[in-house]
Amino acid sequence: MARIVMKFGGTSVADIKLIRNVARHVKRETDAGHEVAVVVSAMAGTTNQLIAWTQESAPLNDLREYDAVIASGEQVTAGLLALALQAEGVNARSWMGWQIPIMTDDAHGSARITGIDNTGLIKALKQGQVAVIAGFQGIASSNRIATLGRGGSDTSAVAIAAAVKANRCDIYTDVDGVYTTDPRIEPKARRLSKVAFEEMLEMASLGAKVLQVRSVELAMMHKISTFVRSSFDTPELPEILKNAPGTLICNEEEIVEQHIVTGIAFAKDEAQVSLRRLVDKPGISAAIFSALAEENINVDMIVQNVSEHGAKTDLTFTVPSSDLNKAVKILERNREDMTFESLQAEGGLSKVSIIGIGMRNHAGVAAVAFKALAEKGINIRAITTSEIKISILIDSAYTELAVRTLHSVYFLDKI
């Protein structure tokens, strides 16, 4: 007998028929003798409708009111799933964030969980009652509803799993696992049966939209084995881990057969800014990136070379295309303080990343990539690397070609 947390996203609970399907997934686990907590998102479409209403009501939103409005979506799903479970003969009740309570900080709209009182939940689970929990929400110290931001239900699920010391957290979504790359671009992409937390973290932050980044961080921190699978499978499969297709996100030690590279991620709509002939003295970089951060511009890749100009250097970084104009304006305004002589900006770029824990112990991974891309005539504009990731910046037009080339050169279609 295990204690498991099951999480179902918006497309998995989009209508009552699907909610009943979810109830059967849950019943399979309770029938097997497990203690189950379920975390649900709002029915697909609901959150967008509610957000549109808040925007129509007031152009400048008070995020506390925004939260009160949109948290209602998960409340509805939690109640409906509890009812559907009862109709299946399963003892169940709904829990809102404030009832548990799930405490958060006061950053309404994108709050962070600061603590979870597990008393009520554990009592209910031990009594054999399924806890159906409204995801994406908690309660701030002001006694007001706070939401965790987009994708926050994943974070709710992992945090609940940690709080009730669950043996496993199952994330049911509209895909059946994590793939070596996006199958819409590379039909030969294969599902990974296991992926390490660190790898998943890189994939999530690089745009592989299966799991929210914070939920993966949390899972890694608390060592919660997280299984990603499809909610559209037949619910009655008896032994989920042995038979059901999906991807287990786990500690690297649990992955016996390690590959050097596990996946190719990519992000389109990147833009590049190059500042030429900066004075190479302490504080200049800080000045630049602080100014951008203050305006909420998310800087991604940063490359700084030792420059040919002696005491002067060049700095290149990327921002989302949609922020490019804003970024350029901020930089031009501060040109003198920032000491650069010229600025080059260009949109229409993509970042393609090669990810794999095995890279740590294998030299030459980067060389293979550069050679393969060169053979296809793909120009590399910038490169950044970490222990388990190599990211390259290229023209967007070559994204698909680059992804397929790298997928093939690392034999990912053979995994």
Added chain:
Amino acid sequence: MARIVMKFGGTSVADIKLIRNVARHVKRETDAGHEVAVVVSAMAGTTNQLIAWTQESAPLNDLREYDAVIASGEQVTAGLLALALQAEGVNARSWMGWQIPIMTDDAHGSARITGIDNTGLIKALKQGQVAVIAGFQGIASSNRIATLGRGGSDTSAVAIAAAVKANRCDIYTDVDGVYTTDPRIEPKARRLSKVAFEEMLEMASLGAKVLQVRSVELAMMHKISTFVRSSFDTPELPEILKNAPGTLICNEEEIVEQHIVTGIAFAKDEAQVSLRRLVDKPGISAAIFSALAEENINVDMIVQNVSEHGAKTDLTFTVPSSDLNKAVKILERNREDMTFESLQAEGGLSKVSIIGIGMRNHAGVAAVAFKALAEKGINIRAITTSEIKISILIDSAYTELAVRTLHSVYFLDKI
């Protein structure tokens, strides 16, 4: 400066444009220097959609889950109105039932308010912040959301008015007041400028659907002057009580110019059951009506005559037409215990009622009615009376004729 509670029903907040209109109504009052609490219903249609979903999820509803689901509708409106007020430059925040808290008993689905903690609300009002309160809901002792049943937002509003010691409770709805009768049946019906609590209570329970019965009881008990007006009027009218059309529901002493009869109410779809030759001994009536009550059959008019059969008597009562078959079955099953010799049942009836506090001091009100109806050839099947009401049971086909005849004979078109 006054402290007022304003309540807006579902049709008054049916979309964002209307919610903004409501914000302007509220702003008019805050601009006048008043402290304002607003109670809102769910956007029209929302509650029905949510109820349909709960029924689709589980045929036998756990009312605690039902409450969690449908209370979300008012939560959304409260947040949206707070935003719309902020957009108008009005300081406002939303309050859910559990945040205030509004305490209720555990009768989920039709809970009663047992207490309201006014601390937070009064503090906010004194600081000039509009309190936008989700109507229709509170929190049961189990820490779970409880709803007050259909029309419960009226009750919320009056209870809040009592709790914060408001000078006035304004009920904004889709009609502009209480009429002498239904204007769809009698175009000459006139709006009453004032009506006594007791009269309104009879009108509400008799099917004049302007205000929920419990809210009127509560207003009477706490002496909360309640003003019914239309939310579709221009919000910018400066002096609501002097200029705005509407009906003030108040203590009878405040009504200077009293009429003998103030209104004609009616209820269609009534059915009559007559039990013949009952043994006239203590306990028989109790046995009959307990059996019906146990099956949730709502008995309305009850008439018992001293019978010509000596120790035996006849008993007539009415039930909703939809419950007639069920009622007859229960009675037939218990015929021996209930001691009646025969049973007559008939549907397709209407109850028409003449209401007026002035009746107390005027004889002959009933005689006028009977004479007028007789002249039109309308047969009266049964009569019940209270201090301020005369109800008669007639064939449904004559409803409109009876209403118009009575409306005219008491000069209600001249009020």
